[in-house]
Amino acid sequence: MATMKLMEVLLLTSSISIASAKHIMIPSTSFNSQSDFDTDWNYLYPWGSDHNGAARMRESQVSLSDGVLTLRATRVDGEAPAHHGGKEIAIRYLSGAVHAKERFNVVAGGGYDFAGEFRAPVARGTWPAFWLTGVDSWPPEIDMAEWKGSGKISFNTFNTSSEVRALDVDYPNPDAFHKILCEVRDMNGQDVSVRFSMDGQVVATQYGRGFVGKPLYL
Ligand SMILES: *[C@@H]1O[C@H](CO)[C@@H](O)[C@H](O)[C@H]1NC(C)=O
Numbered sequence: 392m393a394t395m396k397l398m399e400v401l402l403l404t405s406s407i408s409i410a411s412a413k414h415i416m417i418p419s420t421s422f423n424s425q426s427d428f429d430t431d432w433n434y435l436y437p438w439g440s441d442h443n444g445a446a447r448m449r450e451s452q453v454s455l456s457d458g459v460l461t462l463r464a465t466r467v468d469g470e471a472p473a474h475h476g477g478k479e480i481a482i483r484y485l486s487g488a489v490h491a492k493e494r495f496n497v498v499a500g501g502g503y504d505f506a507g508e509f510r511a512p513v514a515r516g517t518w519p520a521f522w523l524t525g526v527d528s529w530p531p532e533i534d535m536a537e538w539k540g541s542g543k544i545s546f547n548t549f550n551t552s553s554e555v556r557a558l559d560v561d562y563p564n565p566d567a568f569h570k571i572l573c574e575v576r577d578m579n580g581q582d583v584s585v586r587f588s589m590d591g592q593v594v595a596t597q598y599g600r601g602f603v604g605k606p607l608y609l
Pocket of ligand 1: 550582598601
């Protein structure tokens with residue numbers, strides 16, 4: 392089971408050097424009620440129920456309570472296999488995913504802050520994630536927080552499938568909520584910088600080549 396409280400998603404429209412405006416794209420109240428959720432989020436992945444793992448997403452595995460979104464995985468038998476990258480993948484679990492209705496396109500001089508609080512399992516076989524992936528192509532991908540079942544938390548940016556900066560960091564006290572902040576900024580009209588923070592401490596800065604102008608799913 393993974394739970395999430397959204398802190399907020401901010402758009403930064405920068406301007407000529409002096410001022411920069413902040414606009415809230417998804418408010419921290421977006422898990423407060425079903426109608427708040429429906430304003431900003433959809434169930435499943437943007438492309439459907441399956442991805443590259445042994446879990447199939449279902450709306451019924453997602454619940455909302457007191458401003459917290461819970462995604463729950465359940466063992467299942469008898470599901471048809473998934474297909475990904477020319478391979479058949481057996482489905483062993485039903486699980487939950489949600490994605491923002493909004494798409495996030497870093498423009499020249501701009502950027503976004505993505506922030507939330509997460510309580511995520513790190514047991515072997517689990518793989519919760521808070522991530523951005525390209526709408527029109529892959530990459531871009533930014534894994535703002537990913538727990539790959541190793542006991543660690545990972546922060547990753549993909550330039551290509553093989554040119555990846557991937558950082559695994561110790562993840563203390565998985566039973567508590569941890570704050571994640573990911574600050575994505577245009578650097579030069581083409582590339583972005585991605586600064587990852589956990590519980591108020593900067594953990595890493597990575598760079599995405601050519602991410603400016605490429606819309607992202609959250
Ligand atoms: C991705 O591209 C950016 C911009 O060119 C570069 O700074 C960064 O080092 C690249 N990442 C990797 C893992 O090579």
